[in-house]
Amino acid sequence: MSSDAEQVTWLYENEGPTERQREAFLSGQVPVAVYGLGKMGLPLAAVFADVTGNVVGADIDPAVVDSLNRGQSTVDREPGLDALVTDLVSDGDFRAVTDAKRAASDAAIHVVIVPTGVNDDGTLDLGALRTVLCDVGDGLSPGDTVFVECTVPPGTCAKLVEPILASVSGLDPGDFGVAFCPERTASGRALRDIRGAYPKIVGGLNDESTRVAELVYETINESGVVTVSDATTAEAVKVFEGIYRDVNIALANELATYTDTLGIDVREAIDAANTQPYSHIHTPGPGVGGHCIPFYPYFLTTPFDVDAQLIRTARRINDGMPVYTVQRLQDCLEAVGRDIADSSVLVLGVTYRAGVKETTESPALGIIEGLRTLGATVFASDPMVDDLEQFGATTVPIESIHEADVDAVILVTDHEEFGEIEWDRFDRRLVVVDGRDALDLGDTDHYVYTIGSG
Numbered sequence: 001m002s003s004d005a006e007q008v009t010w011l012y013e014n015e016g017p018t019e020r021q022r023e024a025f026l027s028g029q030v031p032v033a034v035y036g037l038g039k040m041g042l043p044l045a046a047v048f049a050d051v052t053g054n055v056v057g058a059d060i061d062p063a064v065v066d067s068l069n070r071g072q073s074t075v076d077r078e079p080g081l082d083a084l085v086t087d088l089v090s091d092g093d094f095r096a097v098t099d100a101k102r103a104a105s106d107a108a109i110h111v112v113i114v115p116t117g118v119n120d121d122g123t124l125d126l127g128a129l130r131t132v133l134c135d136v137g138d139g140l141s142p143g144d145t146v147f148v149e150c151t152v153p154p155g156t157c158a159k160l161v162e163p164i165l166a167s168v169s170g171l172d173p174g175d176f177g178v179a180f181c182p183e184r185t186a187s188g189r190a191l192r193d194i195r196g197a198y199p200k201i202v203g204g205l206n207d208e209s210t211r212v213a214e215l216v217y218e219t220i221n222e223s224g225v226v227t228v229s230d231a232t233t234a235e236a237v238k239v240f241e242g243i244y245r246d247v248n249i250a251l252a253n254e255l256a257t258y259t260d261t262l263g264i265d266v267r268e269a270i271d272a273a274n275t276q277p278y279s280h281i282h283t284p285g286p287g288v289g290g291h292c293i294p295f296y297p298y299f300l301t302t303p304f305d306v307d308a309q310l311i312r313t314a315r316r317i318n319d320g321m322p323v324y325t326v327q328r329l330q331d332c333l334e335a336v337g338r339d340i341a342d343s344s345v346l347v348l349g350v351t352y353r354a355g356v357k358e359t360t361e362s363p364a365l366g367i368i369e370g371l372r373t374l375g376a377t378v379f380a381s382d383p384m385v386d387d388l389e390q391f392g393a394t395t396v397p398i399e400s401i402h403e404a405d406v407d408a409v410i411l412v413t414d415h416e417e418f419g420e421i422e423w424d425r426f427d428r429r430l431v432v433v434d435g436r437d438a439l440d441l442g443d444t445d446h447y448v449y450t451i452g453s454g
């Protein structure tokens with residue numbers, strides 16, 4: 001298929017000059033739809049809209065869509081995003097809808113970034129992806145290209161994405177493009193990451209899909225793209241990155257369990273070891289949360305019949321850290337003559353990491369459960385979460401922390417607000433377990449234990 005500049009409205013199998021296609025994309029002639037406007041999808045849609053001026057975002061949550069169409073970002077603490085969303089909406093560069101089918105029928109580039117996860121039994125949950133693919137398929141046209149950015153098991157684009165799109169649209173697989181272009185972004189720095197903190201990985205189901213992915217992502221990523229052989233390789237890259245992190249956090253956590261046996265500050269030893277260029281030991285903590293790192297290992301171990309002992313063991317180690325943390329508190333309470341069953345404990349931080357409003361798989365959930373199982377009375381405080389009763393703890397507003405009637409504190413998530421706590425205002429000597437080495441209580445008489453330091 002061929003076209004000239006003013007007619008370029010699609011890219012897949014467009015035989016026009018590449019530069020003319022790039023100009024058309026940058027001028028908004030090639031409409032973009034982004035499906036999933038969450039912590040990752042909204043920043044991504046905003047960057048696409050900032051570059052092309054013609055993006056529709058689709059989300060099933062009407063509250064998200066309504067807020068965005070009023071120019072109000074729905075993602076907290078993402079530097080630059082609030083102002084960017086306001087400007088993009090007022091300039092007509094970005095709009096949001098709940099009707100994904102309508103978004104799909106108007107677009108020629110489809111970017112899918114909805115949640116993919118793992119069920120409690122370890123099976124994979126690709127339900128949102130399947131739903132969106134049916135919506136996209138319903139509006140798919142010849143010459144369209146679909147980019148999957150949400151993390152999926154290797155092989156998903158070939159075995160699930162393309163077949164659903166072809167079946168629902170009635171098009172031949174050769175009539176549209178599919179590429180896997182994983183979201184490699186961290187909350188709290190999303191716009192910077194998406195715009196080019198590091199290159200974008202792209203891999204298509206065929207060469208033409210890869211070509212379109214390279215053209216598109218080179219316009220938004222200043223670090224360019226790393227093209228891999230195919231979509232399955234690109235899917236593996238994303239999962240491998242996450243598994244690398246999970247395994248290396250598990251190593252740090254296992255090393256931390258040597259703290260008391262060796263009588264050293266393991267964190268200090270890790271920092272010193274990492275001055276060697278081949279050492280990248282991660283940081284010990286009370287556990288691994290979020291809906292990325294805890295899940296990515298299952299994207300290999302569940303669908304594929306491979307032993308994967310290291311990957312599975314690392315998962316077990318990280319899942320065991322909340323129990324390890326509660327055990328440290330129990331030991332400390334005993335050391336000062338208290339029984340955990342007769343103690344009140346304040347958990348500081350329930351989100352999975354500081355500054356991110358997400359509690360999925362947060363270590364705090366296991367710690368609260370462990371404390372309750374041992375009979376403790378559990379309070380919790382988190383500046384980003386108001387209702388902590390849902391997790392089995394009594395909510396302590398951040399401004400009331402000093403008045404909390406507690407015997408012990410566990411810091412699980414090092415929100416910056418906790419740096420304002422005045423530890424000499426508590427009316428008694430506390431036992432404090434610092435899960436993140438975030439507190440400096442040396443000049444207090446509190447009894448302190450730091451995971452990984454002692």
Ligand SMILES: NC(=O)c1ccc[n+]([C@@H]2O[C@H](COP(=O)([O-])OP(=O)(O)OC[C@H]3O[C@@H](n4cnc5c(N)ncnc54)[C@H](O)[C@@H]3O)[C@@H](O)[C@H]2O)c1
Nearest residue numbers: 036037038039040041059060061115116128131150151183
């Ligand atoms: N959060 C991260 O740090 C991160 C990093 C890299 C990659 N990812 C990948 O991106 C995916 C999305 O992550 P997120 O943090 O943006 O999730 P999120 O939970 O913050 O947002 C998901 C959004 O998708 C919407 N949604 C759900 N089902 C939908 C559907 N069928 N159609 C349209 N919208 C739908 C939800 O309403 C929500 O607004 C993750 O599952 C992961 O695979 C996440």
Ligand SMILES: CC(=O)N[C@@H]1[C@@H](OP(=O)(O)OP(=O)(O)OC[C@H]2O[C@@H](n3ccc(=O)[nH]c3=O)[C@H](O)[C@@H]2O)O[C@H](CO)[C@@H](O)[C@@H]1O
Nearest residue numbers: 183184185186187249282283285288289290292293352353
């Ligand atoms: C694109 C993408 O997928 N991006 C992901 C996103 O991941 P994320 O938002 O889930 O955050 P993470 O930083 O991975 O933390 C997860 C949990 O692990 C704990 N943790 C972490 C490090 C450590 O040394 N010790 C720990 O105990 C931490 O407290 C938290 O509970 O950004 C990371 C880059 O920041 C990426 O690598 C990661 O792929």
